[in-house]
Amino acid sequence: MNCDELLRALNEYVDDETVLALCREFAEHLAGCQPCQIVVDNIRQTIQLYRAGELHPMPPEFQERFRRALRERWKAKFPNSEV
Amino acid sequence: MTDTPRAVDSSVDDQPATGDQRQRWLIEKARTGDFTAFEMLVQELEPRVYRLAWRMLRQSHDAEDVTQQTFLSVIEHLEQYRGEATVAAWVLRIAANHALKLLRRRRGMMVTSWESGRGGDNEIASSLPHPEVIAPWRETPADLAERTEIRRLIDEALIELDEKYRLVFLLRDVEGLSVRETAELLGLSEANVKVRLLRARLQLRERLTRVLGDESRRAIPEHSHPPPPAEGNKV
Ligand SMILES: [Zn+2]
Numbered sequence: 121m122n123c124d125e126l127l128r129a130l131n132e133y134v135d136d137e138t139v140l141a142l143c144r145e146f147a148e149h150l151a152g153c154q155p156c157q158i159v160v161d162n163i164r165q166t167i168q169l170y171r172a173g174e175l176h177p178m179p180p181e182f183q184e185r186f187r188r189a190l191r192e193r194w195k196a197k198f199p200n201s202e203v
Numbered sequence: 204m205t206d207t208p209r210a211v212d213s214s215v216d217d218q219p220a221t222g223d224q225r226q227r228w229l230i231e232k233a234r235t236g237d238f239t240a241f242e243m244l245v246q247e248l249e250p251r252v253y254r255l256a257w258r259m260l261r262q263s264h265d266a267e268d269v270t271q272q273t274f275l276s277v278i279e280h281l282e283q284y285r286g287e288a289t290v291a292a293w294v295l296r297i298a299a300n301h302a303l304k305l306l307r308r309r310r311g312m313m314v315t316s317w318e319s320g321r322g323g324d325n326e327i328a329s330s331l332p333h334p335e336v337i338a339p340w341r342e343t344p345a346d347l348a349e350r351t352e353i354r355r356l357i358d359e360a361l362i363e364l365d366e367k368y369r370l371v372f373l374l375r376d377v378e379g380l381s382v383r384e385t386a387e388l389l390g391l392s393e394a395n396v397k398v399r400l401l402r403a404r405l406q407l408r409e410r411l412t413r414v415l416g417d418e419s420r421r422a423i424p425e426h427s428h429p430p431p432p433a434e435g436n437k438v
Contacts (some may be wrong), residue, residue, distance in 0.1 A: 123424060127331060131401035155337045155422040162337075162408045162416075165344045169411070170377045172348035173357055175250035176257045182267045189271055190245065193278050194238050201236035 121145040126156050130163065226290035234281050245274055248291060251378070252298045258361060258373055259302040269305060273298040288384070295378045299388050303370075332405055337424055338416030347415065360410040364403060371396055372403035 121129075126149050133146060150156055178186075191203050226247065232240035249270060256269035276297050284293055340347075347353045361369055374385045375396065382400075386393045 124331075127334070127405075128401070130404065131397040155334075155424040158337050158339055158422050159334050159408065161339065162334075162412050163404045165340055166404065166408045166411055167376045168344035169347055169353075169357060170361075170372075170407075172344055173254070173354065173377075175254045176263070176266070178249065178253050178267070178270070179263065182270075186267070186271050186274075187242075190242075190274055190278070191238070193275050194241065197278055198236035198238075201238055203238045 121149040123149075123153060123156055126150065126153070127159070130160065133160075223289040223291065227286065230281065230284055230290055241278070244277075244290070248294050249274070251291065252294060255295060255298055255373060255378055256302050258358075258377075259299070259370065260305060261362065265302075265305055269298060269301045272301045276301070292378075292380055292384070295374075296380060296384060296388065299374055299378075299380075303388065306366075331401070332409070334405065334409060334424060336409060336412045336416055336421065338412060338418060338421040340412070340415045341417045342415070353415075356411065356414060360407055363410065364406055368399050368403035368406065371399040372407065375400055376404070 126146060129143070129146055133143070150160065194201065194203055226244060229240045229244040229247075233244060252273050253266055253270045256266035256273075257263065260266050260269065273294065277294060280297075284290065288296070361373075364372070370389060371385060371391075374380045374388065375382060380388070382393050382396050385391075386396045389396070391399075
């Protein structure tokens with residue numbers, strides 16, 4: 121496996137280390153190729169960064185409207201429940 | 204069996220403490236008409252739903268609509284949660300569906316860019332962009348995520364990404380839906396999802412590493428160093 125082939129395999133292997141370990145060619149190339157190691161790391165970190173990314177705050181006016189809508193729908197579905 | 208001291212569970216009742224376990228438990232209670240349980244579920248999941256909607260739609264008013272529609276749908280379909288996926292994945296899939304509907308409506312009847320049919324995703328092998336800036340990042344994602352200018356950077360990088368790549372990246376990589384779930388939602392083949400995912404990852408990696416990479420530890424990829432043409436016997 122060369123760098124290009126490893127790159128093409130990255131749609132499968134970035135998030136699944138077990139698959140990675142199973143593919144010997146992939147693992148062998150990665151172990152011996154620093155640029156590819158960095159690219160794989162960069163991609164993992166990119167994903168982590170988006171996952172950790174800020175949760176956009178919801179406007180307070182919306183919160184109120186939103187809760188009201190939920191309560192109404194709830195009452196329609198569960199007429200006997202305490203809301 | 205284990206010698207690690209166990210944290211004492213502080214909750215008195217049968218309430219599971221964390222994550223999906225707890226959310227499944229909340230769904231169970233909600234099904235019996237327990238509005239408080241439902242509200243707790245909403246509270247736990249709404250930030251992620253809103254974030255996904257916002258990133259898909261880039262517009263807070265639409266993101267609000269999608270958030271509201273999502274949880275109204277959850278009320279409607281409470282009984283249909285079968286427990287195969289996590290509660291979060293189930294709810295996020297509903298959210299993505301509403302967001303996609305809105306995106307489609309925005310475009311009228313035009314064939315949307317994320318839907319297949321044009322081919323073009325198949326020439327993956329020949330036309331994958333090569334990584335150019337290859338360098339370890341100077342800071343960890345957790346530290347970076349705290350900073351305002353980084354949040355702006357990652358938002359910008361996401362906007363620059365073609366929508367068909369952006370959606371796949373958001374659903375699969377960020378929100379953790381499976382490849383199959385992502386494919387079903389977007390009306391794509393799984394192979395297509397994987398190709399788009401790779402392109403999204405490579406493009407975002409490049410963009411972010413240009414800013415976040417440690418220049419002093421930059422690595423030079425082999426392909427950019429072809430052996431020099433023979434021009435005498437240099438050492
Ligand atoms: Zn390599």
